[in-house]
Amino acid sequence: MTERIRILQYGLGPIGCALARLAAQRPGLEIVGAVDIAPGLQGKDLGEVLELGRGLGVRVVADAASTLRQARPDVVLHATGSHLPAVKDQLLGIVAAGAHVVSTCEELSYPVYRYPELSRELDRAAQEKGVALLGTGVNPGFVMDKLVATLLTACTKVGRVEVGRVVDAAGRRGPLQRKVGAGMSVAEFQALADANKIGHVGLPESAHMLADVLRLPADRKLVEELKPKVADKEIRTKFVHVLPGQVAGVDQMAAVLVDGKEIIHLHLEMYVGAPQPVDRVLIEGTPRLEMAITTGVHGDVATAAVSVNCVPLMSALKPGLRTMLDVPVRITP
Amino acid sequence: MTERIRILQYGLGPIGCALARLAAQRPGLEIVGAVDIAPGLQGKDLGEVLELGRGLGVRVVADAASTLRQARPDVVLHATGSHLPAVKDQLLGIVAAGAHVVSTCEELSYPVYRYPELSRELDRAAQEKGVALLGTGVNPGFVMDKLVATLLTACTKVGRVEVGRVVDAAGRRGPLQRKVGAGMSVAEFQALADANKIGHVGLPESAHMLADVLRLPADRKLVEELKPKVADKEIRTKFVHVLPGQVAGVDQMAAVLVDGKEIIHLHLEMYVGAPQPVDRVLIEGTPRLEMAITTGVHGDVATAAVSVNCVPLMSALKPGLRTMLDVPVRITP
Numbered sequence: 001m002t003e004r005i006r007i008l009q010y011g012l013g014p015i016g017c018a019l020a021r022l023a024a025q026r027p028g029l030e031i032v033g034a035v036d037i038a039p040g041l042q043g044k045d046l047g048e049v050l051e052l053g054r055g056l057g058v059r060v061v062a063d064a065a066s067t068l069r070q071a072r073p074d075v076v077l078h079a080t081g082s083h084l085p086a087v088k089d090q091l092l093g094i095v096a097a098g099a100h101v102v103s104t105c106e107e108l109s110y111p112v113y114r115y116p117e118l119s120r121e122l123d124r125a126a127q128e129k130g131v132a133l134l135g136t137g138v139n140p141g142f143v144m145d146k147l148v149a150t151l152l153t154a155c156t157k158v159g160r161v162e163v164g165r166v167v168d169a170a171g172r173r174g175p176l177q178r179k180v181g182a183g184m185s186v187a188e189f190q191a192l193a194d195a196n197k198i199g200h201v202g203l204p205e206s207a208h209m210l211a212d213v214l215r216l217p218a219d220r221k222l223v224e225e226l227k228p229k230v231a232d233k234e235i236r237t238k239f240v241h242v243l244p245g246q247v248a249g250v251d252q253m254a255a256v257l258v259d260g261k262e263i264i265h266l267h268l269e270m271y272v273g274a275p276q277p278v279d280r281v282l283i284e285g286t287p288r289l290e291m292a293i294t295t296g297v298h299g300d301v302a303t304a305a306v307s308v309n310c311v312p313l314m315s316a317l318k319p320g321l322r323t324m325l326d327v328p329v330r331i332t333p
Numbered sequence: 334m335t336e337r338i339r340i341l342q343y344g345l346g347p348i349g350c351a352l353a354r355l356a357a358q359r360p361g362l363e364i365v366g367a368v369d370i371a372p373g374l375q376g377k378d379l380g381e382v383l384e385l386g387r388g389l390g391v392r393v394v395a396d397a398a399s400t401l402r403q404a405r406p407d408v409v410l411h412a413t414g415s416h417l418p419a420v421k422d423q424l425l426g427i428v429a430a431g432a433h434v435v436s437t438c439e440e441l442s443y444p445v446y447r448y449p450e451l452s453r454e455l456d457r458a459a460q461e462k463g464v465a466l467l468g469t470g471v472n473p474g475f476v477m478d479k480l481v482a483t484l485l486t487a488c489t490k491v492g493r494v495e496v497g498r499v500v501d502a503a504g505r506r507g508p509l510q511r512k513v514g515a516g517m518s519v520a521e522f523q524a525l526a527d528a529n530k531i532g533h534v535g536l537p538e539s540a541h542m543l544a545d546v547l548r549l550p551a552d553r554k555l556v557e558e559l560k561p562k563v564a565d566k567e568i569r570t571k572f573v574h575v576l577p578g579q580v581a582g583v584d585q586m587a588a589v590l591v592d593g594k595e596i597i598h599l600h601l602e603m604y605v606g607a608p609q610p611v612d613r614v615l616i617e618g619t620p621r622l623e624m625a626i627t628t629g630v631h632g633d634v635a636t637a638a639v640s641v642n643c644v645p646l647m648s649a650l651k652p653g654l655r656t657m658l659d660v661p662v663r664i665t666p
Contacts, residue, residue, distance in 0.1 A: 150479075154471065290628045292627065295622050320665075328661045
């Protein structure tokens with residue numbers, strides 16, 4: 001590739017900044033635009049916002065539509081929210097401008113079950129413009145789905161899949177520590193949980209992706225569970241202070257059942273002070289496979305890697321709404 | 334997919350039979366032809382050869398060209414040899430008949446470095462016919478390359494990659510036990526090793542695949558090492574009898590160096606009586622990742638799985654010589 005891929009960074013929270021920082025380091029990519037609505041960022045050079053110690057010649061603006069028109073990006077790195085309905089208009093705006101989208105929106109990673117109508121709308125819009133739309137990241141997007149699906153290709157038969165992920169939220173960004181409820185009382189957590197306003201977003205998406213890889217029937221049942229992980233000792237991070245008895249984070253589960261039998265089980269514990277981050281996969285199949293990533297996989301770093309590594313592949317994907325199952329490691333010219 | 338994919342099985346050794354047996358179980362695949370040169374198999378029903386307990390209505394024949402013409406397969410499952418020059422004419426014959434090829438030929442998995450001219454010839458022939466040509470299997474094809482490359486997509490920077498695989502050859506097919514030298518004297522092994530006639534084929538292919546994923550420069554250096562693994566106790570398998578002091582199998586290494594610094598290190602121990610099969614990956618990068626498949630990955634079973642799972646993807650690959658890096662988990666219609 002001789003021409004550099006033109007990138008627009010859409011969203012400059014901690015994840016958006018991580019994406020842009022990595023994109024700025026890649027010789028094949030050129031950042032040509034940056035969008036964020038935060039008043040404090042308007043007009044600033046992106047290099048300053050990213051603390052690169054050098055200017056990038058790109059000013060942050062709030063008006064996405066005009067920036068997309070002027071900057072003419074090939075690919076937009078989108079990181080503004082977890083829920084698809086809230087970012088739908090942003091995605092349609094990018095697609096309308098004729099750019100591919102790599103988004104960290106968790107619900108975009110495998111949206112067809114939660115939002116069938118909206119998925120068709122996004123797919124149609126992307127196909128009409130000849131661009132691909134992809135939701136990705138570390139989770140959903142990699143450790144609990146794409147990586148597991150890759151392992152499944154080495155099995156001739158699969159009876160059951162169990163995936164466990166333990167994340168120490170203390171090493172993660174502030175918004176994530178608050179998103180998992182660190183520092184709340186159990187009652188506060190429970191009220192938010194009942195209102196569906198707390199916890200990791202994406203387990204059902206990962207579960208459905210694996211269910212489709214295993215060709216589980218349409219009458220399969222998805223069940224979810226969300227509990228607080230309660231601290232048994234005091235924990236201080238850069239962002240929160242948790243006392244014993246308060247919430248340290250989340251303990252979440254999603255499972256897929258067929259005829260009452262559990263075929264897929266995903267378990268995520270994400271809390272401040274987790275002593276041993278780890279990712280585990282158990283495939284009860286032929287052959288039986290037990291895999292562990294004993295270092296864990298640092299979410300924010302890996303989200304940037306997984307997302308930015310998809311950028312050079314976007315133009316080779318079939319136009320429309322794509323998923324990580326469609327994405328190879330690289331595409332031979 | 335409403336129409337079943339028409340499969341021809343080319344080669345009916347233990348691996349070819351494993352591929353065909355799995356293909357025969359898959360509802361989306363239909364076996365329409367079988368080729369092998371063994372006199373004892375001629376005219377037999379493939380179902381009998383595979384010990385399925387039922388006929389498949391497909392007779393084994395030695396003449397590939399006429400079978401390819403008559404059976405008109407969409408995809409040929411090819412499993413006749415490890416070395417590319419020896420199977421080149423077979424592959425060109427399949428391509429000329431307009432069928433995609435999924436082959437377990439180890440040297441086809443990433444052939445461009447060992448056989449640049451032959452790779453171009455195969456690529457051109459496949460492009461002309463609009464078919465894809467893929468070398469795959471468990472190793473090379475999965476555990477020491479594709480799976481590692483998939484893990485690498487979660488890293489922003491990589492300094493060094495170390496991959497270790499320990500295989501208990503006692504649980505594997507007879508030809509493999511002999512291929513690793515089980516039961517030989519150390520002197521016999523050494524003579525064969527010096528003549529390049531023993532050992533696992535494919536480590537350099539895996540190493541180059543990973544080197545390309547890491548974009549290591551063209552002046553990188555590949556080094557290889559092959560030693561016998563000597564038995565310290567008596568071992569009997571279905572196929573061989575190994576005494577203490579005799580060869581139990583191979584201890585092989587391939588590494589890629591840049592400016593004298595080792596960036597990729599692949600280590601394979603494959604011998605009868607290996608007490609604990611395991612696959613390990615260490616990525617010294619950002620983030621640092623340590624992965625282990627503590628069950629190991631059974632080679633013959635996984636080779637069948639990886640290969641047959643590629644079949645439905647072949648028609649969506651770009652025509653030409655492809656590699657496992659090009660292959661996604663599945664392709665959304």
